[in-house]
Amino acid sequence: MEQVLIKLTVNGREEDVRVSPHKTLLEVLRDDLSLTGAKNGCEDGSCGTCTVLLDGAAVRSCLLLAMEAQGHEIVTIEGLSDGQNMSPLQEIFVNQGAVQCGFCSPGMILTAKALLDSASSPTETEIREAISGNLCRCTGYTKIVEAVMAASGQPVPVRTHPYEGDVSERAAS
Amino acid sequence: MQLPRFDFIQPATIDEACSLLDERKGDATVLAGGTDLLIELRRRLRKPGCVIGLKEMRGLDYIQKDDGGDLRIGALARLQWIESSPIIAEEYPALAQATRLVAVPPIRRVATIGGNLSLDTRCIYYNQSEFWRSAQADCIKLGGDICHAVPKGRRCLAVCQSDLAPVLMALGASVKIVSAEAERTVALADFFTGKGEKPNVLAPGELLAEVIIPSDGQRAAVYEKLRIREGMDFPLAGIVVSLGTDGQGAAAGARIVLSAVGPAPTRIVEAEGLLEGKRIDDDLLEQVAQVMFERAHPVANLAMDPWYRRKMVKVLTKRAVRQALETAKAN
Amino acid sequence: MTDFSVVGKRRPRLDTIPRALGEAKFSADLGLPGMVYGKVLRSPYPHARILNIDTSQAERLPGVKAIITSKDVMPYKWGVFAYTRDQQLLPLDKTRYLGEEVAAVAAVDEDTAAEAAALIRVEWEPLPYVIDPLAALEEGAPLVHEDKPGNVSVRIFVDEGDVDNAMADAYLVDEGEFTSPEENYCMLEPYAVVANYESTGVDIWCPNAGPHMKARPISNALGIPTSMVRVRKVHIGGHHGGRSEVSPADFMAALLSKKARRPVKLVYTREENMNCVRQVHGARTWVRAGVTKEGKLVGLDFKLIMDGGAYASTGPIAASVAYQMIEETYAMPNLRYEAIRAYTNKPPRGMYPHHPRTTYGGLEMVLDALAEKLGMDPMELRLRNSVYEGYVTPTKTVISSCGQIETIQRAAEKAGWKEKYGKLPPGRGIGMSSSACLIGFPMGIRGGSGAFVRFNEDGDATVISGVVDNGQGNDAMIAAIAAEELGLPIEAIKVVTADTSMTPSDQGAYSQASTILSGGAVKAAAADAKRQLFDVAADLLEANKEDLVARDGKIFIKGSPEKSVSLAKAARTALGRDKAILGRGDRWPKGDHKREWVSNPRGQLASAFSYGTAIAEVEVDMETGRVKLLNMTAAHDCGYPINPLSVEQQMHRSALEAGPAGVMLERHAWTAAGQNINANFTDYWFPLATDVPNIETIIVTTNDKFGPFGAKEGGLSISIAMIGAVANAIRNAIGTTVHDFPMTPDVVLRAIEARNESESGSTTHE
The missing domain is CATH 3.30.43.10 (Uridine Diphospho-n-acetylenolpyruvylglucosamine Reductase, domain 2)
Structure with missing residues (x-):
């Protein structure tokens, strides 16, 4: 049960890490690589807050040993942006109001990214199915679904209220 | 943790x-x-x-037809491959349908067919944290001699909650098991032991390698899964009906599997027999459903009232038979 | 009133950018040099005396830095009120629920801490326990607290008017009894604390709904002045009512750090978060309502038993709010309400937006039953009984701004109520409910909020407020209020919030008071700072300061924006004249200070009330009892939206937590031995994206006089209203009332079968 030296490709960079075999990818990302965007929310694979992209697919990093992730391209939420400017998808999540407490957001955004990379204009049903493994307590999922629709260039309901004035000045996507 | x-x-x-x-x-x-x-x-x-x-x-990650027309699925085939496989969509749509009902998409992306078949039986008194279990005596499944779900119970009735097992059983599948010394093929019905504490025949040293599904011909199969949410949940009861028709609209060669109410998915031959050669009407459906109801004995070991789970066996049976028949006729 | 440049405008929440980037640090993401990791040893018995704790073996394990047990603790008991002090943050004598804290370890890593915790030997004397609240109230039941006879934690009794007479005279009376097990808050972020104890004081970072409310009990438990306890929030992954008060985790982490002389991080597992932070009260409500022939309510009568778990927590408030919300919703002269909160050997319970669902949902279903018997549209019944501005409730609270009727009308219009009610095919149903939500109640010397506004030399402003943002957008809310008041773009506002060493006291992010009190205080502080700037600007512009306005970063004479001076220049000029621009303000609830939850439930309760109406449509599979929620519509009178986007967000949150979660899915279940069988997200039915339909929102404005820029609160009335809406939709679909929450398929099917049996007169059972 010695520690072993492994190579992980995370956000396009090769990282050498010394790990115990029982460490999950999530633990290594958070504890060894200081990538705390992936969260630990449930310990049993039911919440989706630990989601990362593994070769482009959204997977749970709490259900993957770090050693199993060798040889694969890992992208975490930190890898979607340069740290200063949000990626277009992140910006749409913010603008549409799809982020509230933000604990689900990294997993939710990465899941949405994987979906959008494989389907150019997913239907509402497809979006809900794709994010059904990511729990959110704040949004009722409505604005998340709308953000993914907007990100794929599909129309989303325009909500205005009488006092809101000119619709065009709204910060939509 | x-x-x-x-x-x-x-x-x-x-x-x-x-x-x-x-x-x-x-x-x-x-x-x-x-x-x-x-x-x-x-x-x-x-x-x-x-x-x-x-x-x-490598070596167990395939979905392919063999020369005899049987479908062979390597144990490491991911559930996502199964739900999106053209061969399976074409010839075994019920398998794809059942697969789509497993957990949620990110889980299906990594979970395998071998894993789903050898899923350990589950029980609310067993699938808990170490701390949780420390507050009670070890049950039969944990090596003790009591059952918390059934007072005075002497057998472990932890539930097989695999979604794929009942479908594959209804499709007449078998599994190939390999070890350092030998290789054996076991009909799925014999793969499951019916014992909650040791749900399948895999021995130490053995590896589930392959699932073999015979050609299904013009038959139609339907999986009805009882769950609470539209995703994530393990089945609380499951019914698979697979059948063909004799050309005049009567059922032929029906296979009916009852699952997620006990330690193993089980073919209910008596119910199958009722359908054989018959045109299906409401009376017959009621009889078949009643047999299934009588054979289902869920106990209070999942997070849902056993009364309800048992009752749903009846409702789901009728739905599955009806739908399978319609599909078979359309075939 | 609508000529605002920031307030009322839909805009992205700037506070959510770090969260979308993944750079936002939550408590579990923090690290400090030399930090060690905590693990808690918990009681495996629902009720047991601690005879001895032997830590010697654990102490010898390499890597262990500190172990704390009751031996390290002073005999201090915490409680929200003087009369509810019943919880030792690490119990001395006995544990009262399965999972209660017994000891804690700090070690070099989590593996070692867990290993050490397992090496602690506790000698127990298991005691008889009680987990059912009705059994707990019976004579001879085991006592959870020896000094609380009958296991009565709290009894609330309100009897205004003459309910018995009113019911006797009523044209129609209907009643029902409703039950509910516990729900869980399900904050996505498991509880986590980082504590660093030094000789000068202790720093604590943790999720919370009010750092000031935590600092005091932590200091008391540690035996140090409150000024030595610095509680801060970082990003918080939800609160939902369950993080209002001090957690034993805060105290344990602090004490471990003191003993280990290192920073300590303690992160709860999901199971710990579900059992050992807070749960939502289980409850049983009996409700009776009487109406006149015209459908006017003449009286309401409630009897309620709440499962309070092991400690009093916020018991008096929790046992009261339902009748208060109801008397602020429906006008009726006679009200009787008795709530008994029982102690049981179960985890402690706290506040939750829609609890008890049995009271809110039960009443709404009884009202629909009455409407049916009267041959009246349930919407009409609600319109006829709505409170209004100036109405005085039975317990003597005056209603201020009230948009309830408009919420009913607009929700009905949006949802197509008139076209659907009574006209849907079999198995389909539509339901409606309205609710008030009280905002900011008297909490004595901790009931108000204070704020500072500081101008920086570049003309940007820093707002310092005790308000806490749990994810709902309070930081963005106060930034918008300050920007509007100061005439600055929102990007020029920096907020510093929720830090007990830095920020003035604040009532906390519960009682829905953040906008009205914390926001009100910020507005006052900004106005104060602006006055100071106007002193300078009046000179520069050669104008009277009374004539000045500030907007878009400039100060000018009202009506003449062409001649202006920038706020930045005014601020710099002030500094050049040896004057720092420092604004201060505070805001207090407008309640009657003599009103008390238990001893004097009469007088003005709250500063304002929000109103909401929810409509839901369902389809029920009559053979399986499975309910499909087709849509939810919510109209909410928020006073005036500081940011419409945020108000919608909160309405969405409320709709999810009440409808799919509260009515249809969520519950804890217990073994006879007092074990919670589903303290995890696999078995606890948290609604998935596939279980939740689209949620339509309508914002109604009433421009409350007390609220900043007319604002009241964002969305909580919908939490309550959606319970009744979905419950009534199910009732409408199946033609009978369901009495048990949550209305899972088994429960709905039983109701359908009972209806079928009573219709056919048959009594056979399968």
């Missing part, structure tokens, strides 16, 4: 995996998708000294 410490080895070939399993017989467990195993490890339901990782192993 951390995982326990273990040795981790990733064999490159099946032979290597088998010899490792043989070397560390009783102390090793295989890790395929990991979506169930890692949770069991976190909960200390298993304490293997050695975990054999199969994700990178």
